[in-house]
Amino acid sequence: MAARQTPDTLDIPTRVSTMEEVDRGLKPHQALAEAGRCIFCHDAPCVKGCPVGIDIPGFIRRISQRNMVGAARLIRQSNPFGAVCARVCPSEAQCEKGCTSAGLSEPVAIACLQRYAMDQEMARGIRPVAAAEPTGRKVAVIGAGPAGLACSLALAAAGEAVTLYDRSPQPGGVMRYGIPSYRLPREVLDQEIAWILSAGVQFVPNTEVGRDVDMADLVRQYDAVFIGAGLGEPESPSIPGADVPGVISAYSFLRAAGEPDENTRQQALGEVIAQPLGQVVVLGGGNVAVDAACTALRMGAESVAVAYRRTRAEMPAWAEEVELAEEEGVKLVFLLSPAEVLQAEGKVQGVRMTRMKLAEDDASGRPRPVPSGEPDDTIAADTVVLAFGQAPNESIFSSLPSLARSESGMIAVDADTAATSVAGVFAGGDAVNGGTTVVQAVSEGLRAAEGIRAYLDSVTPARG
Amino acid sequence: MSVDLSIKFAGIKFENPFTLAASPCTDNAEMVARAFDAGWAAAVLKTTSVEEEVVELVYPMMAGLDFEDKKVIGLQNIDLISERHIDQVEKDVRELKKAYPHKVVGASIMGQKKEHWQALVRRLEAAGVDFIECSFSCPHGMPERGMGSTIGQDAELTERTARWVKEAASRVPVSIKVTPLVADLPHIARAVQKSGADAITAINTVKCLIGVDIDNFVPYPVVDGKSSYGGYSGAAIKPISLRCVAEIAKAVDMPISATGGISTWRDAVEFLLCGARNLQVCTAAMKHGFRIIEDLTDGLSVYLEDKGMSRVEELVGLALPNIVEHSHLSREYKPVSKINLETCVKCDVCYIACQDGGHQAITLDDKRLPHVDEEKCVGCAMCASVCPVFECIQMAPR
Numbered sequence: 001m002a003a004r005q006t007p008d009t010l011d012i013p014t015r016v017s018t019m020e021e022v023d024r025g026l027k028p029h030q031a032l033a034e035a036g037r038c039i040f041c042h043d044a045p046c047v048k049g050c051p052v053g054i055d056i057p058g059f060i061r062r063i064s065q066r067n068m069v070g071a072a073r074l075i076r077q078s079n080p081f082g083a084v085c086a087r088v089c090p091s092e093a094q095c096e097k098g099c100t101s102a103g104l105s106e107p108v109a110i111a112c113l114q115r116y117a118m119d120q121e122m123a124r125g126i127r128p129v130a131a132a133e134p135t136g137r138k139v140a141v142i143g144a145g146p147a148g149l150a151c152s153l154a155l156a157a158a159g160e161a162v163t164l165y166d167r168s169p170q171p172g173g174v175m176r177y178g179i180p181s182y183r184l185p186r187e188v189l190d191q192e193i194a195w196i197l198s199a200g201v202q203f204v205p206n207t208e209v210g211r212d213v214d215m216a217d218l219v220r221q222y223d224a225v226f227i228g229a230g231l232g233e234p235e236s237p238s239i240p241g242a243d244v245p246g247v248i249s250a251y252s253f254l255r256a257a258g259e260p261d262e263n264t265r266q267q268a269l270g271e272v273i274a275q276p277l278g279q280v281v282v283l284g285g286g287n288v289a290v291d292a293a294c295t296a297l298r299m300g301a302e303s304v305a306v307a308y309r310r311t312r313a314e315m316p317a318w319a320e321e322v323e324l325a326e327e328e329g330v331k332l333v334f335l336l337s338p339a340e341v342l343q344a345e346g347k348v349q350g351v352r353m354t355r356m357k358l359a360e361d362d363a364s365g366r367p368r369p370v371p372s373g374e375p376d377d378t379i380a381a382d383t384v385v386l387a388f389g390q391a392p393n394e395s396i397f398s399s400l401p402s403l404a405r406s407e408s409g410m411i412a413v414d415a416d417t418a419a420t421s422v423a424g425v426f427a428g429g430d431a432v433n434g435g436t437t438v439v440q441a442v443s444e445g446l447r448a449a450e451g452i453r454a455y456l457d458s459v460t461p462a463r464g
Numbered sequence: 465m466s467v468d469l470s471i472k473f474a475g476i477k478f479e480n481p482f483t484l485a486a487s488p489c490t491d492n493a494e495m496v497a498r499a500f501d502a503g504w505a506a507a508v509l510k511t512t513s514v515e516e517e518v519v520e521l522v523y524p525m526m527a528g529l530d531f532e533d534k535k536v537i538g539l540q541n542i543d544l545i546s547e548r549h550i551d552q553v554e555k556d557v558r559e560l561k562k563a564y565p566h567k568v569v570g571a572s573i574m575g576q577k578k579e580h581w582q583a584l585v586r587r588l589e590a591a592g593v594d595f596i597e598c599s600f601s602c603p604h605g606m607p608e609r610g611m612g613s614t615i616g617q618d619a620e621l622t623e624r625t626a627r628w629v630k631e632a633a634s635r636v637p638v639s640i641k642v643t644p645l646v647a648d649l650p651h652i653a654r655a656v657q658k659s660g661a662d663a664i665t666a667i668n669t670v671k672c673l674i675g676v677d678i679d680n681f682v683p684y685p686v687v688d689g690k691s692s693y694g695g696y697s698g699a700a701i702k703p704i705s706l707r708c709v710a711e712i713a714k715a716v717d718m719p720i721s722a723t724g725g726i727s728t729w730r731d732a733v734e735f736l737l738c739g740a741r742n743l744q745v746c747t748a749a750m751k752h753g754f755r756i757i758e759d760l761t762d763g764l765s766v767y768l769e770d771k772g773m774s775r776v777e778e779l780v781g782l783a784l785p786n787i788v789e790h791s792h793l794s795r796e797y798k799p800v801s802k803i804n805l806e807t808c809v810k811c812d813v814c815y816i817a818c819q820d821g822g823h824q825a826i827t828l829d830d831k832r833l834p835h836v837d838e839e840k841c842v843g844c845a846m847c848a849s850v851c852p853v854f855e856c857i858q859m860a861p862r
Contacts (some may be wrong), residue, residue: 067763
């Protein structure tokens with residue numbers, strides 16, 4: 001069987017000095033060759049590995065027959081963020097994990113093929129959504145991230161009047177304010193979002209529910225409400241000394257660095273950190289930590305290290321992203337847990353780290369890191385970036401006190417309908433699952449749209 | 465813009481041009497029902513015969529031709545007509561027409577004598593079939609009994625047999641399925657036209673010997689140590705069937721149902737451009753399943769949309785005026801090979817082809833980049849044919 005095709009990546013000097021997309025995508029002959037590797041198996045396992053169930057053999061067959069637009073439309077039937085997800089999905093752990101071709105050689109490069117089809121479609125413009133006749137019913141969607149936007153599109157296409165609220169000036173949520181543009185170019189994101197909004201979604205920016213509008217009012221004014229508000233501010237870690245200005249959260253750093261315009265970006269970065277980045281230490285081991293590390297390099301850091309308390313094998317970050325980071329010069333250090341941020345005259349000097357070892361598995365099924373008893377280590381740093389994950393969005397709960405929580409403290413929903421404990425209120429995405437992937441959020445948003453329509457049909461029959 | 469894939473063939477409206485050919489795919493009503501559910505517009509039920517016809521199949525009956533890592537680019541079968549006689553096929557027709565009144569159900573028939581042909585037609589008409597296809601063209605097995613391609617290779621036999629069928633057909637159109645295994649296909653097509661038949665189905669499989677087991681000296685498929693010539697189908701025969709369809713379309717004014725290697729929507733477009741109004745598929749569906757109908761209809765729709773056309777009808781025959789006698793081709797047109805050195809990967813495959821299969825017009829520089837000597841280049845296009853890089857070598861006017 002022919003070898004798996006690999007897209008070119010941007011050369012490293014350009015990578016670390018710009019925010020340009022690293023992955024350059026398959027060339028036309030590569031896409032045809034790669035599509036030719038798919039054996040179009042029956043009841044394909046790749047489809048089961050996809051949270052939104054894209055007809056993967058179907059779109060690959062269309063690529064192999066050079067029907068790129070047909071391929072893209074087939075993808076879009078299942079995923080309104082086909083171009084975004086082709087770039088940010090952990091495909092090796094999803095569709096490609098089940099690929100039958102792996103039994104012959106390597107899995108088909110499904111995400112690369114999806115991106116190829118979507119890029120071809122975008123070059124010619126996405127066909128506008130043909131929305132159904134208005135039903136006369138109104139739905140409020142809170143949060144313009146992947147869950148909220150996917151839900152909005154499905155509802156608007158079905159003729160429901162959707163008003164989409166977001167606290168940020170632009171829609172996109174984590175896709176715009178979390179994922180760096182070298183992984184997800186803003187032109188790609190903007191085009192998919194513009195296409196979704198053009199289905200008739202009314203977007204209301206700079207509006208935080210609980211602060212600018214009252215949740216109870218929304219529940220009264222609308223026939224149904226979807227909460228896709230994502231997660232709240234990062235959990236504040238209890239590291240002594242972490243209160244100096246050189247200690248920043250990965251969340252606010254990525255948000256500022258994600259500004260597409262150079263001037264706005266510099267201004268936003270200046271608000272997060274006033275001094276030059278210098279030597280940067282990122283604390284954490286997830287994708288956010290890796291994204292923050294690679295972004296720091298691009299924002300002029302002298303050196304960047306990621307310190308994680310377990311080992312490489314336990315890193316929640318995707319292997320592919322970790323490899324790219326190392327290529328760019330990000331240093332990874334393991335079995336180190338922050339004990340204290342060292343400072344002098346209000347400036348960060350470094351981090352004192354407790355040396356760890358791995359013990360028995362914890363509740364998450366990963367080996368628990370425990371102090372090894374060896375002497376502490378010190379890493380010199382001018383900037384410390386905290387990437388420990390985010391907490392539930394508390395403003396949602398305080399604005400709607402009757403909203404029930406799951407065991408993990410997130411919004412509790414019915415698995416089939418996405419209905420919350422409050423009648424007419426549905427939820428999905430990170431606010432429910434605690435933070436997983438864009439495609440999972442899309443899937444939950446789409447499922448909620450079905451739940452919402454079934455609910456509306458039961459209480460407010462469509463007009464006409 | 466919305467695209468209408470429906471098209472009339474022999475007076476019958478098909479929701480799209482795609483029809484499952486008489487083959488193992490259509491050997492019972494349950495299979496055809498699944499194909500209809502998948503989106504096929506029509507099916508021609510596997511060739512049937514009168515009850516007294518003895519049909520004994522042999523196994524294995526299939527052998528694929530693989531090319532490098534691609535499986536079954538061509539397929540040989542030594543299958544025969546259906547073991548299910550007219551008594552069972554009439555039941556299938558009734559069942560299918562009841563469940564799928566808007567789908568088109570054709571039936572393929574074969575007989576040894578006039579009474580057989582006519583009995584088959586009358587019984588199928590009574591069962592409610594939409595059209596009859598007559599196999600004058602199976603290249604293996606059946607000719608040994610004076611059936612199949614024995615008829616289709618003789619213009620007189622073709623015309624006479626087709627007349628018998630037409631005489632018996634009071635209501636439904638008749639299409640004659642012809643064989644490519646003749647020296648002059650337009651001559652056979654004219655015989656079909658003279659008979660009064662309504663349409664031509666072109667082509668049946670091509671008689672072949674797909675390969676030999678070189679350890680045991682027996683050709684494939686090996687049936688207990690022996691083999692036999694068979695019928696060749698699949699993507700590999702498309703250039704032959706495309707030529708046949710174009711020749712027939714230029715020779716007679718009759719609706720043509722094309723079959724022979726149609727595997728993708730691109731093939732479909734090509735056959736429509738060469739004059740077909742209906743498209744039959746077998747081997748591609750046997751290989752990938754009935755689900756390929758989605759690729760076919762979607763690809764054809766997007767193509768029409770791109771071309772600004774709204775109906776399939778608009779494509780029919782558009783390529784025919786551009787197929788001329790060889791002597792009518794321009795002798796003044798002198799193209800030359802243009803190599804894009806920006807995208808060239810320096811494999812020098814064009815150099816080898818030009819050296820040993822062309823006119824020694826390509827030379828290599830010290831960086832292994834190929835250069836065309838336009839004095840020597842005759843414009844044969846062998847270099848452009850072998851170049852592995854997308855659009856790297858183009859033939860351009862001088």
